[in-house]
Amino acid sequence: MCTAKGFLAVQENFGHVAECNCGTLHVTFGPVSYALDSEALRRLHELLGAAIQRLDSAPDKLSQPKPILPHFSHLAMRRVMKIKH
Numbered sequence: 001m002c003t004a005k006g007f008l009a010v011q012e013n014f015g016h017v018a019e020c021n022c023g024t025l026h027v028t029f030g031p032v033s034y035a036l037d038s039e040a041l042r043r044l045h046e047l048l049g050a051a052i053q054r055l056d057s058a059p060d061k062l063s064q065p066k067p068i069l070p071h072f073s074h075l076a077m078r079r080v081m082k083i084k085h
Contacts, residue, residue, distance in 0.1 A: 002020035002021065002022050002024055002026075003020060003021050004018055004019075004020060004021075005018075005019045005020055005021050006018070006019060007019075008025070014029055014030075015027070015028050015029030015030065016028055017041075023037065023038070024036070024037065025037065025038060025041050027041065027044075
């Protein structure tokens with residue numbers, strides 16, 4: 001079990017990012033919590049930044065992802081992935 005080193009960021013009634021002595025970063029928002037290393041946190045930042053930029057620039061021109069299996073919806077595939085993990 002990690003021991004908390006301190007908070008890197010806190011937003012009241014939304015979430016926080018805490019760093020542990022082992023270097024793990026715990027990102028929590030709402031009921032969801034992720035344990036990430038610093039590189040994964042940076043990649044998450046890039047991903048969310050790109051999504052926000054795309055949303056702000058052309059909200060009506062979002063591309064639809066191609067289904068992995070044509071007969072499954074993305075929600076059905078997520079359920080399958082959760083069962084396997």
